[in-house]
Amino acid sequence: MGKTLFDKVWDAHVVDSIDGGPDVLYIDKHLIHEVTSPVAFLGLNSRGIKVLRPENTIATPDHNIPTINQDQPIQDVLSKMQVDKLTENTKKHGITLYGLNHPYQGVVHVVGPELGHTQPGMTIVCGDSHTATHGAFGSVAFGIGTSEVEMVLATQCIMQPKPKKMLINVTGKLGKGVTAKDLVLYIISKLTASGGTGYFIEYAGDAFTSLSMEGRMTVCNMSIECGARGGLIAPDQTTFDYVEGREFAPKGAEWDKKLEEWKKLYSDEDAVFDKEYTFDAADIEPQITYGTNPGMGMGITQVVADEQDITYKKALEYMKVEAGKPVLGTPVDYVFVGSCTNGRIEDLREFAKFVKGKQKADNVIVWIVPGSKQVEKQAIEEGIDKALAASGIEMRQPGCSACLAMNDDKVPAGKLAIATSNRNFEGRQGPGSRTMLASPLTAAAAALTGKVTDPRDFL
Amino acid sequence: MAIDKFVTIQSPCVPVAIENVDTDQIIPARFLKATERKDFDINLFRDWRYDNNDQPIADFPLNNSKYSGSVLVSGKNFGSGSSREHAAWAIYDYGFRVVVSSFFADIFKGNALNNGLLPVQVTPVFLASIFAAIKNDSKAEVEVNLDNQTITLLATGEKESFEINSYKKECLQKGYDDIDYLISIKDKIEAYENK
């Protein structure tokens, strides 16, 4: 029987298997940040052990840093302490750190791919559930807890039961104004927030292969939002072109050798998946969420479903939306463009192109947060910051920002944000905040009109 | 650093009868700023437990003296969302040893097991029976027996078995953790690297 892409990568990394238990999985690349690593280093210290392969771990602060005045000392005492601890721990253990103001600093999942650390066929983990992003390259990438961060530091391995495999096939091309974000929000709304639990997803079909690497990353990034550990896409020419020439990508003869290996990374014809879904891209319109988990989403022209379940009703009440009514036209207070889902250069470009020559609505506060220093630099080179400024919109400095609102970028209680990030949980963007997830285009449309707007109205 | 050994528990339950309890509810991001594992229990379910003026919300089960015990019972898809192990720490450090639900998110389940917190997945029917029993008597007890992999609702005698893989079961019974194991197979890891 043939193997799936997932099997090929996973099986090649199994160091040992325990009867009736998990596999010991070797990890090629480990990313760490300031929030989920300190306790892991404490654990190492108390065991008196060193990091086994410091060269396989890369660190950058992102979750809890300010997105303005990054050249000045961090004001928040606790945030400063976490960032300082990361600096101290990485120094002590000989781990590469892209610290604040380093030209490579940024959201971990933006940094890895853009520097060429992320490559096809790898196992990649990070103490952040959106590690699934790196699956866009045909790698097995998933989020882990702090105990597991400690395991990787200590032994370069973790212990994991092998997940089941799901295939999501989307045929056809996406319509005008419909982006990778809409594609993945649509899938999550069909599977629900828990429909993928226990699975690793492979995305296949022209709807995915026709996407840029940025778009594929957006899709894989949100795999976790249907409960799946991760999602991946078989690498192809688009992938190889993206990786080639990046700073930490293989070069010369090494590149040729790797490329031969990477070309074998696809699911065999006769490979069997535990579950399969097929969707048609033509059915997908720009999406928006109306509830308090990413599975509570719909096409932007549709009306909110009516369900009797108490948790569902509670979510609608929290969001101040009504069953049977559309959300189109709802006044918006904040627009957030950023995060590892949609904070890459392509997202900023699309947003900037959309608002070009127009003014933002007076009632909205717009936060544009580049995913990394590299993205910021590129945006400045392309004049995106200036174009945005002409529309009354300011570009901030890189970090996770309002995606999880650990820093000061919090949406106030009761206010509604259209966010390009990945979670709309109660209070995710600040206590009492309300979040509707959407694409950068839908965010741009809301920035211009001050209300929930179908971006296709402008196209 | 070993974990605490799991011993059979007989305890009343604390019900949080909500589905899709995500890790941002278990512990909001703004309380993840510590660099040691300390005091996360204080902020367990922070935004459901306290109002905007930091006053306890009386009818939230953790604030209601009717409820006590080391077993947390909650609706399906418990622990979805982020990989923050702080969620498992907050629950464990608050004093819970078992979380009962009809469905758990993967990463949470792994994190819980790595900290000696036992996730017990029951059928929706059994979950409904527990909630009903608690409604009837807030001190209704369950017995969770890891050796036999059973959970019993003492008020009615209803009993279900739950799944756990044999390796993790042994870790909990003996108080071992994965890192001890991984360190013990360092030779195999190096052999893999040199392959």
Ligand code: SF4
């Ligand atoms: S941007 Fe959001 S989802 Fe991505 S790594 Fe940061 S906090 Fe996690």
